Amino acid sequence: MRRHRMAQSGEKVLVAVSGGADSVALLDILSRLQEELHIRLHVAHLNHGLRGSDSDEDARFVEALCSDLGMPFTAGRKDVRAFVREQGFSLEEGARIVRYRFLKDVAEQVGAARIATGHTADDQAETVLFRLLRGSGVKGLGGMHPVREERFIRPLLAVRRWEVEQYLTGRKLAFRCDRSNEDPAFTRNRIRRELLPLLRDRFNPNIVRTLVRAAAILRDEDDFAERETALALDRIAKKREKRKIVLDLPSFLEYHRALRRRLIRRICGELAQSPGFEETERIMRLASGQGGMLRAASGIRVQRAGDALLFKLGETPAFRVAVPIEGGIALPELEARLITSVFPRASSEESSWRSDATCAFFDRDTLAGRLIVRNREPGDRIQPFGMKGHKKVKDLLMDRKIPRILRDEVPVLCDAEKIIWVIGMATHEACRVTSRTERVLKVLKREA
Amino acid sequence: MRRHRMAQSGEKVLVAVSGGADSVALLDILSRLQEELHIRLHVAHLNHGLRGSDSDEDARFVEALCSDLGMPFTAGRKDVRAFVREQGFSLEEGARIVRYRFLKDVAEQVGAARIATGHTADDQAETVLFRLLRGSGVKGLGGMHPVREERFIRPLLAVRRWEVEQYLTGRKLAFRCDRSNEDPAFTRNRIRRELLPLLRDRFNPNIVRTLVRAAAILRDEDDFAERETALALDRIAKKREKRKIVLDLPSFLEYHRALRRRLIRRICGELAQSPGFEETERIMRLASGQGGMLRAASGIRVQRAGDALLFKLGETPAFRVAVPIEGGIALPELEARLITSVFPRASSEESSWRSDATCAFFDRDTLAGRLIVRNREPGDRIQPFGMKGHKKVKDLLMDRKIPRILRDEVPVLCDAEKIIWVIGMATHEACRVTSRTERVLKVLKREA
Numbered sequence: 001m002r003r004h005r006m007a008q009s010g011e012k013v014l015v016a017v018s019g020g021a022d023s024v025a026l027l028d029i030l031s032r033l034q035e036e037l038h039i040r041l042h043v044a045h046l047n048h049g050l051r052g053s054d055s056d057e058d059a060r061f062v063e064a065l066c067s068d069l070g071m072p073f074t075a076g077r078k079d080v081r082a083f084v085r086e087q088g089f090s091l092e093e094g095a096r097i098v099r100y101r102f103l104k105d106v107a108e109q110v111g112a113a114r115i116a117t118g119h120t121a122d123d124q125a126e127t128v129l130f131r132l133l134r135g136s137g138v139k140g141l142g143g144m145h146p147v148r149e150e151r152f153i154r155p156l157l158a159v160r161r162w163e164v165e166q167y168l169t170g171r172k173l174a175f176r177c178d179r180s181n182e183d184p185a186f187t188r189n190r191i192r193r194e195l196l197p198l199l200r201d202r203f204n205p206n207i208v209r210t211l212v213r214a215a216a217i218l219r220d221e222d223d224f225a226e227r228e229t230a231l232a233l234d235r236i237a238k239k240r241e242k243r244k245i246v247l248d249l250p251s252f253l254e255y256h257r258a259l260r261r262r263l264i265r266r267i268c269g270e271l272a273q274s275p276g277f278e279e280t281e282r283i284m285r286l287a288s289g290q291g292g293m294l295r296a297a298s299g300i301r302v303q304r305a306g307d308a309l310l311f312k313l314g315e316t317p318a319f320r321v322a323v324p325i326e327g328g329i330a331l332p333e334l335e336a337r338l339i340t341s342v343f344p345r346a347s348s349e350e351s352s353w354r355s356d357a358t359c360a361f362f363d364r365d366t367l368a369g370r371l372i373v374r375n376r377e378p379g380d381r382i383q384p385f386g387m388k389g390h391k392k393v394k395d396l397l398m399d400r401k402i403p404r405i406l407r408d409e410v411p412v413l414c415d416a417e418k419i420i421w422v423i424g425m426a427t428h429e430a431c432r433v434t435s436r437t438e439r440v441l442k443v444l445k446r447e448a
Numbered sequence: 449m450r451r452h453r454m455a456q457s458g459e460k461v462l463v464a465v466s467g468g469a470d471s472v473a474l475l476d477i478l479s480r481l482q483e484e485l486h487i488r489l490h491v492a493h494l495n496h497g498l499r500g501s502d503s504d505e506d507a508r509f510v511e512a513l514c515s516d517l518g519m520p521f522t523a524g525r526k527d528v529r530a531f532v533r534e535q536g537f538s539l540e541e542g543a544r545i546v547r548y549r550f551l552k553d554v555a556e557q558v559g560a561a562r563i564a565t566g567h568t569a570d571d572q573a574e575t576v577l578f579r580l581l582r583g584s585g586v587k588g589l590g591g592m593h594p595v596r597e598e599r600f601i602r603p604l605l606a607v608r609r610w611e612v613e614q615y616l617t618g619r620k621l622a623f624r625c626d627r628s629n630e631d632p633a634f635t636r637n638r639i640r641r642e643l644l645p646l647l648r649d650r651f652n653p654n655i656v657r658t659l660v661r662a663a664a665i666l667r668d669e670d671d672f673a674e675r676e677t678a679l680a681l682d683r684i685a686k687k688r689e690k691r692k693i694v695l696d697l698p699s700f701l702e703y704h705r706a707l708r709r710r711l712i713r714r715i716c717g718e719l720a721q722s723p724g725f726e727e728t729e730r731i732m733r734l735a736s737g738q739g740g741m742l743r744a745a746s747g748i749r750v751q752r753a754g755d756a757l758l759f760k761l762g763e764t765p766a767f768r769v770a771v772p773i774e775g776g777i778a779l780p781e782l783e784a785r786l787i788t789s790v791f792p793r794a795s796s797e798e799s800s801w802r803s804d805a806t807c808a809f810f811d812r813d814t815l816a817g818r819l820i821v822r823n824r825e826p827g828d829r830i831q832p833f834g835m836k837g838h839k840k841v842k843d844l845l846m847d848r849k850i851p852r853i854l855r856d857e858v859p860v861l862c863d864a865e866k867i868i869w870v871i872g873m874a875t876h877e878a879c880r881v882t883s884r885t886e887r888v889l890k891v892l893k894r895e896a
Contacts, residue, residue: 141589220706221669
């Protein structure tokens with residue numbers, strides 16, 4: 001507890017107790033350390049409803065245990081099978097998700113800063129093998145952390161399962177046996193009951209300790225590389241929004257291959273979810289190749305364009321918003337806002353009314369009806385400032401080399417008749433401020 | 449071959465051929481690519497003498513194969529059992545060492561820049577498991593490199609064993625079966641025949657590909673971290689000699705735990721050999737703890753002293769060398785040399801004859817007989833410059849806070865009667881340059 005600073009004085013710790021050996025030992029140990037560590041305990045038990053009356057008896061067992069210890073207790077019941085049916089997870093994975101959600105909810109209800117689970121060194125070894133067999137990089141092979149998200153703590157992670165059992169025998173404590181731990185339909189049970197015994201008997205009698213050590217080293221290695229990745233991302237991100245991250249491509253390509261791979265995984269993870277091996281490699285090839293665009297399974301599109309490597313989640317949602325002549329509106333879809341004002345034309349030079357990427361000027365009296373701002377639509381046209389004919393907005397974007405995956409987020413400002421500003425690109429020739437202009441409309445685009 | 453730039457045009461490649469399926473396929477493929485890649489081939493076969501007449505038949509088989517292909521061929525024979533008995537390796541490990549030595553020797557004899565071996569993706573998966581079971585960090589879990597030390601190349605490392613067999617069948621090529629591949633006394637055979645089939649049948653039908661991929665990622669991760677380690681070592685090494693490396697301790701402690709661990713392993717590797725898990729952790733604790741000294745199994749001593757973390761291999765060998773009055777001598781034991789000269793005292797201030805850490809001045813005519821330089825010995829004493837009484841050299845070193853593990857390398861310069869210079873520390877009061885001095889002896893200590 002102390003070495004990993006698992007709990008601070010005065011904190012409340014929620015103890016997840018299934019009724020099995022590990023969690024009963026955990027509860028007993030924590031209840032004995034309660035005063036010394038100045039922590040308060042609360043017990044949570046989830047009935048997954050997977051084993052009928054057995055599950056119910058587990059719940060009653062834990063309740064009785066808490067009542068003996070005078071420990072506050074919250075029981076819950078979830079229909080894991082229904083959840084799994086709906087979400088398409090495996091029963092193992094589904095039970096895990098439901099359990100952690102329950103624990104977080106109870107922790108919030110009772111005001112617990114930490115959630116303690118009874119995972120042991122044997123669980124750790126099983127986790128490492130589980131992830132190796134499923135195909136995992138450094139992160140996965142590091143196994144479980146003694147402390148995760150500062151909240152989940154695993155005080156028994158360095159303790160062997162036989163030590164837990166010895167402890168329970170010594171303390172004459174009863175516990176429940178979960179018969180689903182023997183069901184070979186669960187990968188973890190096959191690892192525990194078939195693989196680990198083979199490894200121990202035929203290869204390495206200390207296999208659990210060996211795997212736990214390897215995991216500890218790999219966790220440190222992963223942490224180091226992740227810190228370097230975070231620093232690199234801060235250095236080379238030109239834009240970092242909720243649905244869009246843009247990297248400086250030459251800087252990206254200067255990083256080591258391993259860090260590039262981690263950058264890709266981290267960026268996709270920030271936008272939606274980290275890609276698997278094949279998808280990461282595809283993005284790696286795109287970045288170091290000749291350009292182009294690809295769609296990842298998570299809905300992220302990646303494009304290499306000029307000096308930029310763009311990651312964008314989904315299409316920009318459609319929007320169409322009325323814009324007041326004086327005031328401001330938010331464009332949450334673009335993480336931007338528009339600010340408008342009208343004022344008399346001063347005697348300044350015509351050139352001072354020149355629009356740029358974030359600011360445009362119009363002759364107020366050339367505008368027809370109310371203003372709206374909306375996404376670009378197919379067929380949009382404009383007569384750009386300084387030109388004679390009309391031009392398709394699409395062609396305008398291509399001329400300006402706007403990357404394909406960003407084109408759907410270019411907004412246009414319209415009056416009742418026409419597009420007056422392809423924002424950031426071009427204003428309409430007919431609305432320009434001239435020597436005859438009396439009132440000027442100024443529109444500013446700012447980040448939200 | 450091309451992707452990993454395994455051989456350059458015009459190079460000679462030594463192909464290691466055991467006669468088994470993998471190496472026969474490798475030889476056939478390379479011989480067919482010979483012209484296209486502009487490489488020349490030479491075959492090497494080592495008879496380990498482990499399987500009696502079977503081994504001899506393997507050798508005859510490879511010889512016949514080369515003669516059919518018109519390929520130059522070198523056969524060798526080593527008594528692996530005798531080697532293993534002498535050196536205490538396992539038979540597996542011993543055979544590997546002997547084989548690689550043989551291949552390096554033959555490559556040198558025939559002028560081959562590369563040595564190709566027939567390792568497949570299946571061998572790679574076995575290697576990853578082998579190392580995981582033995583306890584290995586990122587480096588080990590990365591498995592074999594497609595190219596190692598620029599010299600060893602493994603063109604079939606991405607190819608499955610069943611693909612090799614299919615290729616041989618298609619080309620109607622014969623090969624030899626090594627029955628020792630079935631001997632369960634060898635860990636590798638147990639991995640191949642017991643563990644991998646279990647993993648494939650009960651956990652993951654693509655287990656080989658999964659492990660090969662994990663290894664590829666881990667190799668990149670390891671390479672990244674090793675580069676960072678090399679950069680860090682360049683930054684924080686205050687001294688880097690063959691038998692001694694000194695780090696700036698505060699800078700060392702600023703690095704991430706994973707990098708500190710790698711720095712320790714790398715430094716010890718440069719001096720003698722990388723330590724295992726426990727020893728690395730002991731050095732980690734020493735470095736971040738309250739000081740002290742420890743001895744590693746490899747003969748490296750590590751000491752924390754002031755702002756320095758010192759790594760030193762072995763004691764400094766004893767030496768005793770005559771020093772000419774004018775000229776120079778080498779002190780290979782200290783990676784240093786002494787340069788001497790004699791000249792008339794000019795009229796300059798006495799203070800300009802003040803000695804320092806690398807330069808000392810003496811009144812030539814106070815010196816008795818020939819000069820020698822030797823290690824410090826127990827009982828050594830000197831009357832230091834500016835002091836009245838004598839002092840033990842040991843006390844002098846302690847006063848100067850010379851770290852314990854460096855004290856054995858402090859040399860002393862003596863005339864026939866006394867120590868005249870504890871080099872770098874103190875000169876003898878009786879030999880000082882005074883206004884009565886006529887001839888000055890100057891001694892410089894320089895790095896070798």
